[in-house]
Amino acid sequence: MLTHLESRYLLTIYREGLSSEYVKPARIARLFKVKTPTSISILQNLVLKGYIIYMPRVGVKLTSEGVDYVDNLLHKHRVLERFLHDILGFTKEEAHEESSRIDFFISDKFAECLCRLLDTPEYCPCGFRIPHKH
Ligand SMILES: [Zn+2]
Numbered sequence: 001m002l003t004h005l006e007s008r009y010l011l012t013i014y015r016e017g018l019s020s021e022y023v024k025p026a027r028i029a030r031l032f033k034v035k036t037p038t039s040i041s042i043l044q045n046l047v048l049k050g051y052i053i054y055m056p057r058v059g060v061k062l063t064s065e066g067v068d069y070v071d072n073l074l075h076k077h078r079v080l081e082r083f084l085h086d087i088l089g090f091t092k093e094e095a096h097e098e099s100s101r102i103d104f105f106i107s108d109k110f111a112e113c114l115c116r117l118l119d120t121p122e123y124c125p126c127g128f129r130i131p132h133k134h
């Protein structure tokens with residue numbers, strides 16, 4: 001099991017890793033506005049849990065378990081965004097912010113049922129593809 005903060009670290013490693021595969025702990029520390037040793041201790045937990053690999057002096061990268069985890073979280077995040085935007089009338093920005101608060105806490109079942117209710121949408125309101133496993 002991951003903590004909410006650890007899930008945010010994985011999302012950040014995923015996003016930052018799109019441009020340069022390995023992400024430096026100091027860069028992650030800057031993005032989370034913490035000192036590098038603080039980010040390193042969280043990264044070490046993620047290594048122990050099998051979600052990232054850590055190459056000294058090179059940086060961190062998601063393992064395939066890490067990529068699966070992020071895909072599942074992005075599914076929850078983006079399906080919730082669609083619901084908040086399309087059904088409840090939130091703006092794109094509001095939908096993103098609200099979804100970021102709750103995506104981690106909803107079950108896979110809830111996300112899947114909500115997704116089907118919305119007709120398995122292809123994109124979130126911001127235009128990113130929604131990764132469906134079902
Ligand atoms: Zn979005």
Ligand SMILES: [Zn+2]
Nearest residue numbers: 115120132133
């Ligand atoms: Zn789906």
